[in-house]
Amino acid sequence: MFEPGYYRNFGLEEIARKVAEGQRLTIEDGESLFACPDVHAVGSLAHAARTRLHGNEAYYVVNRHINYSNICVNGCRFCAFSRKKGDPLSFELSEEQILEKLRAYGNNLTEIHVVGGCHPDLPLSFFERLIGRIKELQPHAFIKAFTAVEIAHFAQKEGIAAGEVLTRLKAAGVRMLPGGGAEVFSDRVRKLLCPEKLSAEGWLEVVRQAHEMGIKSNATMLYGHIETTRERVEHMAALRELQDRTGGFVCFIPLSFQPANTPLGKMEGTTGVDDLKTIAVSRLMLDNIAHIKAYWVMLTVKLAQIALYFGADDFDGTVVEEKIGHMAGAQSQQGMTRGEIERIIRDAGFEPVERDSLFRAVIRD
Template structure:
């Protein structure tokens, strides 16, 4: 294979590319594919995971990231609302869920939710609503709440409910998931967050969350949402008992769904946090594995525009590093987050706009405020 050096200028970033360097790292043919804009195969994904040269992986992911977004790193003024942790699914990895009546169980009323939104330090542009699969909160509760939210916070996009919750509401209401999505959309919801995807590989999924919506149905709900005009996000929970083949299968299924319905905005790699989980892990995730997985996600998901460095789960310093491993979105102000923190996340509960901007600038990137749909504000 020929060795050569050249400069690559991409949206203000300049890379001195040495083909020999990538050849020596075993990534020469993958570099060629990336420069040609070709899709990487699952075998390429295995080669990337086997590569020991973290810098080479980060550089490849940065080339793609710079090509797509230059030095821009996005953030949003958002507010999370976790409306309940009462859940019937009992996923083994979950540190958040409680049974009804159990100590620590909570359920917010409509007034509680409105009060939390009113007390947010800045008017949110994105309201992220997720919770457990509660046995009997009716869909009408959320329809009424969303109408009130939209009348008081018209500038905010409601990003609500994982595909798992959508399927749960459909089941308890005895209606289809399409009808559920239509009713919520009419009430003001515009986006779906990406949670509940966990890991798609059936055998592993059965072990960590046997009662949860399966992969095909998770993807089906997102496909339906895309067709109804929702944009959605997608996630992968990694660093538990899944294999590298499971991670690559997961990424491959997401990009195939995106080829079909095209509504995914952003992929969020979620590192598994072990605290308070019932899932026993032999080898806890390392920071290096986190960065590798983020970089490889950027490289494999050639048709999903954004990769999030979710500071709540990664911690802010690792999230900053992730910006050099393919991530281009820093999430946002968040304000109050319970799911990751009950699993042991040690990050703050909230960041201010100036803290976010300073962190992004401190890593050599340009902060860009966005709305929920990634339009620049």
């Protein structure tokens, strides 16, 4: 952190005091941080909070993403991934095709991340069987699968409660929810951009139930479209409130909106400074969520490296074949090796720590 006088220049003196003393910030504090014209002032506060939690360590995971289908009954306007059934660009992987991909990746995966669209036909039994087969094939891997939106969709399709879906998927082998589909909790934004989607309250309720049955989750926020900075901070505050009750969130993932190939394609997308500020404000607002991810797939590797100085402590993973961000024009490569990620983290001045989905260190021989 800079000297207190430095923060006085930007009206952040009181916030700097709270950060130094580990006090909770208000929604208004979050707005003031977004409004601050000096990204270094905001970043330095976030870096102090991040260093207090994680020292010089920066985490990554050896993982693979499986996007089983992009067919979706919803039509979210920020989505470049989904297609209607029958569209020439739609895809749907069979159980065998998914297992084939996983076999090709070898058996040293720490995490398998499985998500897709809200498919109109696939029954819950398909996913139960799929998860069971993945578990059989990669017994050591941690299966992180299905957003709260998919869980609610399965429940609606089967005519059962979301809690029952979670119970069945947990029994099949799901150990964690990846946290997508939260978008921005603002009703105003959701009415305009994703009116068919599970509501904010619905998302929080599914996740609450998951946490209460021992299924941890991450939480995302899609920013950089039509939301205000206040709506971003309110989103963070809603997550913070749920975390106070359940303690089930592991990591927060700010996702920058990628306008290409979406109905909002004329929008300009975020700037690097906005991305860094959003990560920094997340670190400062979310005092009860241990980890903030710099998702290099969306940010680019170079900006993610800088983000480690703006409050982020996690670099995500080796990934491979990510489709959701890339169909929306993400310019990053589709995967990195452990060696590449470690070099990038070390070059930024941090100590790489390979982790599992719950951020426990992975020791390899």
